[in-house]
Amino acid sequence: MEENSKKYDINERLIEFAVNVIAICESVNSSRAGSHMVGQLIRSGTSPALNYGEAQSAESRGDFIHKLKIAVKELRESYNSLRIIMERANLASNNVLLQSTLTECNELISILVKSIETAKKNKEKSETNKRVTE
Numbered sequence: 001m002e003e004n005s006k007k008y009d010i011n012e013r014l015i016e017f018a019v020n021v022i023a024i025c026e027s028v029n030s031s032r033a034g035s036h037m038v039g040q041l042i043r044s045g046t047s048p049a050l051n052y053g054e055a056q057s058a059e060s061r062g063d064f065i066h067k068l069k070i071a072v073k074e075l076r077e078s079y080n081s082l083r084i085i086m087e088r089a090n091l092a093s094n095n096v097l098l099q100s101t102l103t104e105c106n107e108l109i110s111i112l113v114k115s116i117e118t119a120k121k122n123k124e125k126s127e128t129n130k131r132v133t134e
Helices: 003-007 010-027 032-056 061-088 095-133
Strands: none
Touching: 010 032, 010 061, 010 095, 032 061, 032 095, 061 095
8 A cells, every 4th residue: 555545544554553553552661550550551543444344334324423532531641651651650661653643643533523514414414304394
């Protein structure tokens, strides 16, 4: 896949985000706090890619919106976990990867929130059109 097209492929970006989260988790020190944060982050950081995959096979527009909302919740949790690991508790040493992953997380949240807004508008339009034709 060409680098430019990959930039806009949300599925690929979510998978890459999950891979980066895994790499970060592998670099966090194995203290009690580090182990706790890794457990939290590994779940929340890999979940958005999986939920987005489910959204692609949603049974309805409402189901699609619901799955995207779950992905956003998990991304927000990941964002806070990354900030704790990097900025507050200093639990990992690869600040370049942490910072780029934090930035990507914020961008992914923005993209998915916009997608949810668009899907809601399209759902409302569809429901309005359905009522008009009945």
